[in-house]
């Protein structure tokens with residue numbers, strides 16, 4: 001058995017949870033303020049995931065970047081690679097809110113969508 005420490009990222013409180021684990025089995029937990037902390041540690045031990053938020057370039061828009069997010073959490077080990085893939089994406093204005101940027105990102109089954117609209121910039125006369 002070993003003692004491990006986790007910071008729960010389920011809500012902004014960010015409880016520090018100390019867990020006794022044996023392999024991937026959770027034996028005991030302390031420090032969580034609610035039951036979701038236990039579920040978080042169990043997921044961290046078996047299949048950790050993270051939400052991804054970043055920005056993507058926009059050509060011809062009123063803003064040069066649009067914020068994007070994963071529609072669902074990604075497997076933790078894929079977050080860095082999906083973020084790198086998104087750095088290669090260029091959208092053309094106008095961009096709609098909730099517009100699909102990347103479907104099935106790197107085979108994860110997760111869709112990346114915009115979180116706001118970016119209108120087309122007016123042409124200079």
Ligand code: SF4
Nearest residue numbers: 008011014015034037
């Ligand atoms: S244990 Fe509960 S209160 Fe603490 S960070 Fe996780 S979800 Fe928030």
